[in-house]
Amino acid sequence: MTFNDFKIKxxxxxxxxxxxHLKLEVNNAKLSEIMAYSVMAGxxxxxxxxxxxxxxxxxxxxxxxEVRIACGIELIHTYSLIxxxxxxxxxxxxxxxxxxxxxxxxxxxxxxxxxxxxxMGIQWIVEGSNEPKLVKxxxxxxxxxxxxxxxxxxxxxTNNKSVANDANFIDKMEWQKTGCLIxxxxxxxxxxxxxxxxxxxxxxxxxxxxxxxxxxxxxxxDIVETTQEAGKATHKDQASGKNNTLTLLGAKKSRQELxxxxxxxxxxxxxFDDSVLVGFLDLYQKVL
Amino acid sequence: MTFNDFKIKxxxxxxxxxxxHLKLEVNNAKLSEIMAYSVMAGxxxxxxxxxxxxxxxxxxxxxxxEVRIACGIELIHTYSLIxxxxxxxxxxxxxxxxxxxxxxxxxxxxxxxxxxxxxMGIQWIVEGSNEPKLVKxxxxxxxxxxxxxxxxxxxxxTNNKSVANDANFIDKMEWQKTGCLIxxxxxxxxxxxxxxxxxxxxxxxxxxxxxxxxxxxxxxxDIVETTQEAGKATHKDQASGKNNTLTLLGAKKSRQELxxxxxxxxxxxxxFDDSVLVGFLDLYQKVL
Numbered sequence: 001m002t003f004n005d006f007k008i009k010x011x012x013x014x015x016x017x018x019x020x021h022l023k024l025e026v027n028n029a030k031l032s033e034i035m036a037y038s039v040m041a042g043x044x045x046x047x048x049x050x051x052x053x054x055x056x057x058x059x060x061x062x063x064x065x066e067v068r069i070a071c072g073i074e075l076i077h078t079y080s081l082i083x084x085x086x087x088x089x090x091x092x093x094x095x096x097x098x099x100x101x102x103x104x105x106x107x108x109x110x111x112x113x114x115x116x117x118x119x120m121g122i123q124w125i126v127e128g129s130n131e132p133k134l135v136k137x138x139x140x141x142x143x144x145x146x147x148x149x150x151x152x153x154x155x156x157x158t159n160n161k162s163v164a165n166d167a168n169f170i171d172k173m174e175w176q177k178t179g180c181l182i183x184x185x186x187x188x189x190x191x192x193x194x195x196x197x198x199x200x201x202x203x204x205x206x207x208x209x210x211x212x213x214x215x216x217x218x219x220x221x222d223i224v225e226t227t228q229e230a231g232k233a234t235h236k237d238q239a240s241g242k243n244n245t246l247t248l249l250g251a252k253k254s255r256q257e258l259x260x261x262x263x264x265x266x267x268x269x270x271x272f273d274d275s276v277l278v279g280f281l282d283l284y285q286k287v288l
Numbered sequence: 289m290t291f292n293d294f295k296i297k298x299x300x301x302x303x304x305x306x307x308x309h310l311k312l313e314v315n316n317a318k319l320s321e322i323m324a325y326s327v328m329a330g331x332x333x334x335x336x337x338x339x340x341x342x343x344x345x346x347x348x349x350x351x352x353x354e355v356r357i358a359c360g361i362e363l364i365h366t367y368s369l370i371x372x373x374x375x376x377x378x379x380x381x382x383x384x385x386x387x388x389x390x391x392x393x394x395x396x397x398x399x400x401x402x403x404x405x406x407x408m409g410i411q412w413i414v415e416g417s418n419e420p421k422l423v424k425x426x427x428x429x430x431x432x433x434x435x436x437x438x439x440x441x442x443x444x445x446t447n448n449k450s451v452a453n454d455a456n457f458i459d460k461m462e463w464q465k466t467g468c469l470i471x472x473x474x475x476x477x478x479x480x481x482x483x484x485x486x487x488x489x490x491x492x493x494x495x496x497x498x499x500x501x502x503x504x505x506x507x508x509x510d511i512v513e514t515t516q517e518a519g520k521a522t523h524k525d526q527a528s529g530k531n532n533t534l535t536l537l538g539a540k541k542s543r544q545e546l547x548x549x550x551x552x553x554x555x556x557x558x559x560f561d562d563s564v565l566v567g568f569l570d571l572y573q574k575v576l
Contacts, residue, residue: 139411145316152316
């Protein structure tokens with residue numbers, strides 16, 4: 001199966017599961033609508049697809065349990081986007097071409113929608129897996145030493161020129177903000193799919209490079225695409241005093257680093273017959 | 289052992305664990321400080337004590353694992369306070385006599401401190417218990433159909449006169465806001481402590497009444513205590529258009545209901561030798 005076939009097969013399954021279960025499982029219809037507004041705003045479903053593809057690469061059959069875990073990851077990702085967009089944070093009015101949650105529903109509503117999506121995501125992961133290890137992986141990945149810690153470094157360093165040339169700082173911040181959750185998506189699949197120690201290591205190594213590459217890709221989208229293409233404000237990182245790999249290295253060297261990461265990520269998949277995971281790397285072609 | 293002895297024994301253990309582990313386990317020193325600022329602001333540690341006392345009532349010895357779970361509950365409780373105080377929510381400047389997190393550190397910092405405490409609380413619970421059931425209980429209790437759902441109903445209904453006389457609505461809102469997490473603290477202890485089916489049912493029934501009573505108590509504190517005694521702004525619920533049992537029933541009937549709940553809560557503890565849990569109900573004397 002190619003990456004494209006896999007994506008075409010599973011994206012609607014993920015979308016349907018998210019839409020129907022947010023309706024079924026959130027008792028308050030209005031809160032459910034606010035949560036679903038952001039979840040159903042047309043994301044690529046990258047993390048849930050990555051979870052499912054990794055599980056599949058271990059020659060396991062995907063059942064509804066795995067779809068529940070995958071969708072739990074997407075709920076958590078969506079919570080992080082809602083909170084990142086808040087006025088006190090990145091203050092974004094648009095996301096994926098639509099008004100951000102706080103612009104559409106109000107600020108308290110957006111904070112609470114995020115606060116509801118986060119534990120529900122963990123709930124779906126533990127219900128789908130019944131596995132404490134997955135809860136340990138996801139909570140570590142999104143907490144103070146993971147995603148939220150990265151967002152904190154970002155907020156804390158914005159307009160701070162002393163870190164603008166600090167490659168270690170920027171690496172760490174970008175890794176925590178984006179890489180951690182991507183790695184966790186793959187790592188949870190290796191545990192849930194009972195990967196051998198060697199397969200598990202190779203898949204996690206792939207995820208590390210894929211996750212690092214994703215952040216560079218995301219920064220490049222900011223300069224390559226127009227606002228209309230990206231569905232959100234672009235060309236704003238530099239203007240808003242953000243520090244990232246792009247502002248550190250410039251576009252040319254960022255692209256070189258991205259190509260290096262893709263190469264290494266591919267090498268870590270050499271032992272897998274499955275061609276779906278390799279296909280995830282094609283995503284990055286549009287900024288190269 | 290009396291409730292007071294229990295409290296005097298375990299409160300410093302909880303406080304020390306929280307302070308030392310927030311320092312040890314959060315890599316970013318400044319983020320750790322912001323998280324600890326609210327966690328260490330002098331709470332009563334009611335929920336962790338309740339978890340430990342329930343576990344103890346099942347004739348189990350409390351070890352560091354149980355302290356970790358108990359403290360995980362407190363991290364989650366603290367996250368909810370930080371977010372509730374935000375300008376877009378209840379807009380409170382003081383909590384427990386100190387500036388609220390957003391007043392002290394900034395709004396983005398307060399949002400992120402809460403966002404970091406929530407998954408860390410779940411992480412400590414799963415690490416202390418290694419038990420998927422506890423994760424299911426806690427995530428359900430604090431999510432869209434629990435604590436966050438209650439806060440949403442509160443925000444959504446403030447200044448909405450149509451619910452001011454709706455006892456069902458107010459019951460539900462108050463239960464979700466406060467009761468759910470209190471019940472979960474007891475329920476997790478019954479699972480972790482391997483309570484018999486009958487003991488488990490009695491303890492959860494006690495927790496339901498205790499939790500419902502707690503919210504009425506909290507509303508009464510708002511009118512009984514001065515701002516200095518309560519450590520936060522009082523006499524503000526009515527002024528700010530909040531609907532609660534007190535605004536619905538008035539002080540006299542609220543006290544009657546509180547006394548009824550205490551009586552029933554006690555009856556559910558009749559089969560337990562332990563006198564610590566009964567002692568939790570004495571907390572309510574000061575508003576009766």
